[in-house]
Amino acid sequence: TSTDSGLAVPDAVTSYGAISVLFPLKLMAEPRIFFEHSHRLLGTLAGLTTLVLMVRVLMTQKRLMPKAMSVVLFLSVCLQGYLGIIRVAESSTAFAIFHGVFAQLVFALALVLAMLLSTKWINANPSDAVLPLARKARLLTGLAFGGLIIQLVFGAMTRHMNTSHAMMSHMGFAFIVVALVLIAGAVCIRAGKQDDSGRAIRPLGIIMHGIVVWQFALGFAVLGLVWEENPPELPTPETLTQAQPIEALPALIATAHHLSGALLLATSACAFAWAIHLARKPKIR
16 A cells, blocks of 8 residues: 555456466566565465464364464454455455454454463463552553554545545544553553563563554654645556656655554554453462
8 A cells, every 4th residue: 555556456356367376477577566466465375374373273272262263363364355355346445444454453363362372371370469450451451452443443544545634533543542552551561560470461561662652753754754635546557657656765654654553553452462361360379
């Protein structure tokens, strides 16, 4: 999206009639076709990877939660691919927004699943000392995670609709989200100092603080260097030869902002999951 490549390939399932890896390399010399087709190849790789992960988890895990999450993750990746197909086939802005939002939620789910499979998660047995802060962290990280999802929707609307209303909503709500993330991160850091089981949540709080500051700064860079109201239509296969060349700096800044947002959402999801895990009643020792 940062390179205006989303509609560079006319067909949705195949690429100019070719199946995925059989796409001719000579056609990928055009930058926007290269980016769009590479996006599709990586999507296929994500699907295969999550399929293998699901089979592995179902075969080796006894716990119900990781099994269920692995199935949900695989189905979510399949749904994400379908959303991408519909977005291209119908040239739909609504599906483009949904596709962008859902991608980050799938990424967050993948990281939470990885965390659930870790030995640190399995062996965690929080003491009574960590319970009060863990319960507070559960509430605040939940609020931060919910706020980030809303902010993600505003960001996707700004990215695909390019209206001043979407941009102002995205900018205004950013201050609320920053406050929520900073407060939630601070409580996670405090909770991580209580006992050994709580230590895992402390780095998540620190990472949340670092990313949200970086993301806030990138947002202003995007506003000043990238965003424009009512930009030209996305290049299509018929108009690629007349399209303006891709500007590297704006594309890199917008992509960095997108990536940081995904990392912040996923980190907040992990912190929320850890807080829930720590807030449960301790096992009898």
